[in-house]
Amino acid sequence: MATGRRGRPQVSSRAQVEVAAFELFLERGYAETSIMDIVAAAGISKTTFFRYFSSKAALVWFPFEESTRDLQRSFGTVDDEVPVMEAIRVGVIDTVAARLDDEGVWTAQIRILDASPELQAEGAQRWLVWSEVVSTFVASRIGTRPAAVVPAAVGGAVQSVVLAVLREGVRSPASPSEVLTTLDKSLASLGYSLQKWIDEQP
CATH class of the missing domain: 1.10.357.10 (Tetracycline Repressor, domain 2)
Structure with missing residues (x-):
């Protein structure tokens, strides 16, 4: 039987990804937060991230x-x-x-x-x-x-x-x-x- 993705539901907008990333940046620091950290927190794929942003800096x-x-x-x-x-x-x-x-x-x-x-x-x-x-x-x-x-x-x-x-x-x-x-x-x-x-x- 198929199972759903665990963790935070997948987001569907650029703004929601920004919010998830900013929370991590404030908590851990910009340099200490990776794109994979953002992907995991936002509940999206890496492909989706790069559809919205070309880099971590571009997100900010x-x-x-x-x-x-x-x-x-x-x-x-x-x-x-x-x-x-x-x-x-x-x-x-x-x-x-x-x-x-x-x-x-x-x-x-x-x-x-x-x-x-x-x-x-x-x-x-x-x-x-x-x-x-x-x-x-x-x-x-x-x-x-x-x-x-x-x-x-x-x-x-x-x-x-x-x-x-x-x-x-x-x-x-x-x-x-x-x-x-x-x-x-x-x-x-x-x-x-x-x-x-x-x-x-x-």
Whole structure:
């Protein structure tokens, strides 16, 4: 007679695999958790894991990469009449809001990233890519290169604010709505100053 698989029922979504993996990362540490550990905890096959993620690191970074792509797409739909910093504020808030959850997966991700030297090394490069999305949008609006002073500085400043607010939201701790409120106010204040600088550009 056939018998069913023992242990946790097989999961069917990428998000559920992320949750199972994040629980292990927080309990054991990122470096100490293998893909086979994740597969066993999630109740899936190794083939299924690689259908969702190309590597263990890709599992951690997937939500971030998705958010970066969403931000880039949002800038492509902005009306030219919308001030640059207002468009950035709205785009960032919308994409961050889509990743925050009441179950605490986003806080787990921040904790895992900050606790792993291996992931921190990757993080610097990934945040640079994120800030370049902002810089590219600014450059397109003022007619210069993304690496020019103003676009690069705006991208770096916005990225720093977002990361600082998310980390503070974990340390506090704060609910997703509280994090969004703080981020919205912080970006509005930053935008008030930077918009003047942008408007001064020839």
